[in-house]
Amino acid sequence: MSEKENFLTIKENGSGELIIKKSIFIASIARTNSVEEANAFIQEISKKYRDATHNTFAYTIGLNDEQVKKCDNGEPSGTAGIPELKALQLMKLKNVTVVVTRYFGGIKLGAGGLIRAYSNSVTNAVEKVGVIKRVLQQELLFSVPYNRFDEVDHYLKTNDVFIADTEYGVDVKIHIFLDDDDQEKTKTDLTNLLSGQIKFTKGQKRYNEIPVKDNNFHEQ
Template identity: 75%
Template sequence: MSEKENFLTIKENGDHEIIIKKSKFIASLARTNNPDEAEAFIKEISKKYHDATHNTYAYTIGLNDDKVKASDNGEPSGTAGIPELKALQLMNLKNVTVVVTRYFGGIKLGAGGLIRAYSNSVTKAVEAIGVVKRVLQQEIIFSVAYPRFDEVQHFLSENDIFVANTEYGVDIKISVFLDEKDVDDFKDKIINLLSGKVEFQNGEKRYNEIPIKDNNFHEQ
């Protein structure tokens, strides 16, 4: 598993509105896994706000920004779509499409003002919606006897390990998800905790979502 397979994206689809010098800017964001989904979202939002002055947009698809596109939709060249795309990229977001709708308020902003307005509308919308880190993890399944469950549960809680499932039968079967690089260390610690009386099974690999709380996306 490569660390590059872990990536940041928005927590959920949503929108956020700001007013700058009487112009209304509405940033609508969606998770999109391919250009077709991105184009469909752009079309949907442009139809929703068909009476707007402009519906500008940008998207980035793929873990290495493999597919990107930006449109100023009638604003001066380079003042809307590209600043929106750069805002997404500065926050290290992947597989996201943004449409920023503008209702002109009568006061011209100038090229610099437009760039700041479109960029800020994206950044503030992302901060309002939230960001998650999608992490490719391995499921590990093991069983413990009832008398040992409390100490295992305490260990899992103390180490912030994601417990996916707990089944109560003859023993207690626990399913956890871990980054692959942490699997061997986890097994060693559980073996030590239970004095070697434990067997492990590998389950599925899947992406799990971890909330990013401090908006410090550059460190992720």
């Protein structure tokens, strides 16, 4: 996987349930970073709900949807797996697998009804578990005297800078993570705040997870 792009994925594994015309739709959703992980999750959920009428699924792996798969599992062709995959793609979610289990309630929904039911089941599950943006950030380390810590801490929190760690020794050593685009401004602001009495050391680069608060996930 490329480490040059930020991307959206689900906050945690979970599920959501909808009842539509007496049929029960259970959407189980998980983060999966490989086809092997996706297949293992599909098998796990299919076994859990082995008595269901259908266990349909879709997954997308890779930042550019390099590996995708969908399955109707006995539903009319194109009425389950495809709408599930399109729902994930519309929300721009990456590395996610969803299994939508249906317990038939005796009332046929028709092709259009099935497409809406399976698509809405995925969206409902995503809304329940939440979405995060995985952002590749650079760690910066610097130390400040105790008598300047409060104003530095105030600046960092006011500007939503992710503080990863704070060590208390002779001075206060602070570990922060920044997007590439924010590094120079933050360094300049802190240098000005401390009248030049600051030295930055680069640490590791890593993905951090930032909650997406807006439900319009596909607009992020």
